[in-house]
Amino acid sequence: MAEMKVAPANASAGVKLLTWVDNRFPASKLWKEHLSEYYAPKNFNFWYFFGSLALLVLVIQIVTGIFLVMHYKPDATLAFASVEYIMRDVPWGWLVRYMHSTGASAFFIVVYMHMFRGFLYGSYRKPRELVWIFGCAIFLCLMGEAFMGYLLPWGQMSYWGAQVIVNLFSAIPFVGPDLSLMIRGDYVVSDATLNRFFSFHVIAIPLILLGLVVAHIIALHEVGSNNPDGVEIKKDKDANGIPLDGIPFHPYYSVHDLVGVAGFLIIFSAVIFFAPEMGGYFLEYNNFIPADSLKTPPHIAPVWYFTPFYSMLRATTDDMLKVFDVLVIVAAVMALWKGRFGSVGKTVIVVATLIVLTGFGLFKFTGVPALAGCDAKFWGVLVMGGSVMILFFMPWLDQSPVKSIRYRPGWHKAVYGVFVVVFMILGYLGIEPPDPLKNLMSQVGTVIYFGFFLLMPWWSQMGTFKPVPDRVVFHAH
Amino acid sequence: MSESVVVHDGVDESKRTWLGWTCGAGAVAGVATAIPFVSTFAPSERAKAAGAAVEVDISDLQMGEKKTVEWRGQPVWIVRRTPEMVASLSKDESELADPDSKRNPGEQTPDYATNRNRSIKPEVLVVVGICTHLGCSPGDKFTPGAQPSLPADWPGGWLCPCHGSTFDLAGRVFKNKPAPDNLRVPPHMYVSDTKLMIGEDKNNKG
Numbered sequence: 001m002a003e004m005k006v007a008p009a010n011a012s013a014g015v016k017l018l019t020w021v022d023n024r025f026p027a028s029k030l031w032k033e034h035l036s037e038y039y040a041p042k043n044f045n046f047w048y049f050f051g052s053l054a055l056l057v058l059v060i061q062i063v064t065g066i067f068l069v070m071h072y073k074p075d076a077t078l079a080f081a082s083v084e085y086i087m088r089d090v091p092w093g094w095l096v097r098y099m100h101s102t103g104a105s106a107f108f109i110v111v112y113m114h115m116f117r118g119f120l121y122g123s124y125r126k127p128r129e130l131v132w133i134f135g136c137a138i139f140l141c142l143m144g145e146a147f148m149g150y151l152l153p154w155g156q157m158s159y160w161g162a163q164v165i166v167n168l169f170s171a172i173p174f175v176g177p178d179l180s181l182m183i184r185g186d187y188v189v190s191d192a193t194l195n196r197f198f199s200f201h202v203i204a205i206p207l208i209l210l211g212l213v214v215a216h217i218i219a220l221h222e223v224g225s226n227n228p229d230g231v232e233i234k235k236d237k238d239a240n241g242i243p244l245d246g247i248p249f250h251p252y253y254s255v256h257d258l259v260g261v262a263g264f265l266i267i268f269s270a271v272i273f274f275a276p277e278m279g280g281y282f283l284e285y286n287n288f289i290p291a292d293s294l295k296t297p298p299h300i301a302p303v304w305y306f307t308p309f310y311s312m313l314r315a316t317t318d319d320m321l322k323v324f325d326v327l328v329i330v331a332a333v334m335a336l337w338k339g340r341f342g343s344v345g346k347t348v349i350v351v352a353t354l355i356v357l358t359g360f361g362l363f364k365f366t367g368v369p370a371l372a373g374c375d376a377k378f379w380g381v382l383v384m385g386g387s388v389m390i391l392f393f394m395p396w397l398d399q400s401p402v403k404s405i406r407y408r409p410g411w412h413k414a415v416y417g418v419f420v421v422v423f424m425i426l427g428y429l430g431i432e433p434p435d436p437l438k439n440l441m442s443q444v445g446t447v448i449y450f451g452f453f454l455l456m457p458w459w460s461q462m463g464t465f466k467p468v469p470d471r472v473v474f475h476a477h
Numbered sequence: 478m479s480e481s482v483v484v485h486d487g488v489d490e491s492k493r494t495w496l497g498w499t500c501g502a503g504a505v506a507g508v509a510t511a512i513p514f515v516s517t518f519a520p521s522e523r524a525k526a527a528g529a530a531v532e533v534d535i536s537d538l539q540m541g542e543k544k545t546v547e548w549r550g551q552p553v554w555i556v557r558r559t560p561e562m563v564a565s566l567s568k569d570e571s572e573l574a575d576p577d578s579k580r581n582p583g584e585q586t587p588d589y590a591t592n593r594n595r596s597i598k599p600e601v602l603v604v605v606g607i608c609t610h611l612g613c614s615p616g617d618k619f620t621p622g623a624q625p626s627l628p629a630d631w632p633g634g635w636l637c638p639c640h641g642s643t644f645d646l647a648g649r650v651f652k653n654k655p656a657p658d659n660l661r662v663p664p665h666m667y668v669s670d671t672k673l674m675i676g677e678d679k680n681n682k683g
Contacts, residue, residue: 160613164639167612182518188550192524294545294552294606296614298638314640318653375657377610434641435626 034221039246040253041227043472047121048225049260050114052253056261057107058213064100065202072152074198076191079154080290098276104146105282106268108305111139115391119416122403123226129395131223134216136392141209143388146305148197148205151189155287156297162189162197164300168313171378188293229472230403236471245472281431299433307430308423312387312449314434315442316380321360323447324379328356383446390453397453400460402468409463419452530676532668535601543617545606548675552606552614553663555673562646563600565621565632566593569645574652578659585609587678590662595647603665603673604648606635610656613639619646635660 007019022028032038071090073082086093115135118124124132151162166189170180185192224234224243233243247253277283281304286297302310332353336346357363361373390397400408405416426445429438531548535555538544541562544555570576570593578586578595589597596602606614615635623629626636627643634645640655648660664678 160639164611164613167610181520182515184520185518186520186524186550187528190524190550192521196518293550294547294614296616296638298616300613300639314655317655377655377657380655433626433638439641 034217035250035254036248038221038249039233039243040225040249041229041231041233041243041245041472042247042252043227043229043245043474044225044253044256045228047113047117047228048253049257049264050110050117052257053110053260053264054107054114055213056264057103057110058209060099061103061107062206064096064103065206067096068100069202074152074195076154076194076291079152079194083153095272098272101283102268102272102276102278104149105278105303105305106264106271107142108146110264111142112305115139116420118394120405121226121228122230122398122400122405124395125226125230125398125403126395127223128220128226131216131219132395133392134212134219138209138212138216139391140388141205141212143306145201145205145209146303148201150303151194151197152201153287154194154291156289156291156295157284157287157300159189159291159293160296160300161302162193166193168381168384171375171381173374173378190293226403227472228404229406229469231468231470231472233472245474301431304427304431307428308426308449309384309387309430311426311430311442312446313380313384314430315439315446316376316383317439317443318361318376320443320446321376321379323443325357325360325362327447328353328360383450387446387449390450393453397456398460399457400465402465404468407466407468409465411463412460415452415459418448422448422452528676530674533673533675534671535673536671541619546675548605548663553675554602554604554606556602556646558594558600558602558646560600562619562633563594566645566647569632569651572651573645573649574654574657575659576649578649580658584661585658586662587664589678593647595649595659595662597665597667601673602647603662603675604660605663606660608637608639608642608656609650609658609660610637610640610642610654613637615642615644615660618643 004023005019007016011019018028068086071082071086071093073079083097086097088094090096118132118135147161147165151158166180166183168180169183170176172179181187183193184190185196224232224246227233227245231245233245236244238244271278271282277285284301284303286300289297301307332349335341335349339345339349341349358371359373360379363371364373400412402408405413422445426442426449429442429445432438528549531546531553533544533546533555535544535557538555538557540557540559542557545552546555547553576593578591582591586595590603594600594602595604608615615637618624618627618631618636619633621631621633623631626641631643632645634643635648636643637656642654642656643651644656644660645651648662650656650659663675665673665675666678668674
């Protein structure tokens with residue numbers, strides 16, 4: 001056992017109490033490690049607000065969620081009315097509900113900005129791979145939270161959105177249909193589905209989410225924060241072992257982040273009070289119609305934060321598989337021609353290519369059942385899943401010799417720009433009704449999206465890199 | 478701790494074996510405990526029981542009209558097709574993915590509906606109104622000709638609002654659309670000339 005510390009005889013009651021606690025629980029130690037003696041680089045900029053804002057929105061969602069559950073009824077016959085009851089009859093219920101529904105969209109805005117910050121400054125690079133991976137897992141949990149939460153009001157969009165997403169799982173060969181049956185707990189989306197989604201939304205996923213947030217922060221504090229210059233501040237320390245370019249998180253960044261919080265709350269409140277539905281983007285109009293299992297609304301689309309991924313699902317048609325055939329063949333030929341593989345490696349490449357091409361249905365014309373391949377539907381699901389999962393591999397896809405975009409070739413900024421624009425166009429196309437021209441656009445967008453990631457090991461190394469300074473660039477105010 | 482002396486020379490094999498067996502037994506118990514929890518995800522007995530056949534009177538169904546009834550929580554459409562509609566079915570076959578309903582025989586189309594009209598009576602179509610892609614209910618687009626989201630030579634049929642799959646008036650899916658299969662024809666039979674039983678047929682398949 002650790003030695004008992006003793007407070008000086010003339011110490012105040014507060015100090016004595018803290019000493020008593022510290023002998024039994026590492027309160028001061030945790031405070032120091034994570035706040036008052038956690039040294040963050042002094043050159044943080046605007047982009048570094050979004051980490052603490054994500055934490056703030058998480059708290060908003062948990063608190064408003066707790067109060068909503070006090071009035072909400074997870075029952076297919078009562079759910080829709082109970083949400084309207086919260087909106088109309090519960091004192092201030094409308095505010096709590098709008099905070100929660102707007103909070104969902106705010107969460108994604110903040111998290112997308114937070115992730116883009118990582119892209120800009122290479123925050124996922126060694127030694128921060130696990131910080132990034134925990135973050136991607138948090139993003140997956142958020143998507144699950146948002147999707148399951150959207151079923152709870154039991155409106156038309158809730159119902160048909162859930163129907164579509166649950167049916168995605170049925171596209172998986174062999175186990176798919178049973179899997180989607182297990183998820184729904186019924187042959188159609190029904191009361192059983194609503195009840196279990198409620199359970200997942202209010203307890204199961206939030207618990208996992210909180211655990212991941214803790215892991216994300218512990219991993220971050222172990223390796224230290226990156227910064228806009230992508231310079232490791234731990235390599236230059238003073239006599240006391242404190243990084244020369246570091247400042248204690250508290251009070252410097254805790255106070256600094258309050259500015260971000262104030263700015264965020266101004267915008268957040270403006271949306272809640274003046275545009276809580278955001279013209280149908282945060283809360284879709286069709287969701288104010290109770291769920292009807294016999295009629296899909298004439299236009300259904302997911303909420304905006306899912307639409308880029310949803311566009312890629314829609315883009316994967318039989319024609320798109322032919323494009324994939326060509327791309328896979330080109331990739332295989334390049335690998336055989338340029339790659340330095342032995343005969344075993346080359347055989348593996350050829351066999352793998354043939355298996356993938358068979359899966360895409362290239363040999364369907366032979367009429368042999370074993371060569372029929374999988375439906376475009378299955379590949380669409382795989383493309384959509386892959387578009388999210390590929391984020392996990394960022395630490396290894398990016399092979400650039402420098403971390404920060406500041407010291408990468410100018411045209412890398414253009415590549416990032418194209419990626420962001422394509423991501424937004426895909427998001428726009430995902431809310432639009434299906435249409436041949438728009439579908440072609442989302443197919444092009446899908447190829448660019450995956451090209452950005454899959455070709456990153458090559459393009460991220462190309463060009464003339466600028467010299468990275470030894471210390472962070474900082475101009476005192 | 479200071480009084481006991483820990484001897485590190487050599488591995489006590491019997492302890493290691495016991496450790497292995499107890500871990501194994503613990504894992505078995507863990508899996509066994511997980512089974513009932515995972516099983517609760519499956520449809521309940523009540524959900525399984527709610528699948529009774531539905532009787533529908535179609536005497537009031539006019540030419541070119543559609544009637545929707547609920548069977549197993551899903552919409553079932555009954556359409557009395559006009560002679561022009563039936564005639565259109567022979568013209569669009571080059572555009573269809575599976576005009577003869579050969580995919581998944583017996584699952585999407587019962588044997589008595591495996592024909593061009595996908596029906597028992599040529600004019601009366603009975604299909605489950607759920608897209609075979611991801612389960613949305615397609616919208617009626619019975620008027621032929623060009624219109625938003627549809628080709629110029631549109632013969633009439635259905636358009637799925639979710640991912641744009643199109644089906645002709647026999648519920649057959651068009652080529653190069655996300656939906657892999659034709660709309661499902663549920664088991665059904667005529668109990669009289671104007672009364673349909675949906676969910677049961679002469680093969681006694683429900």
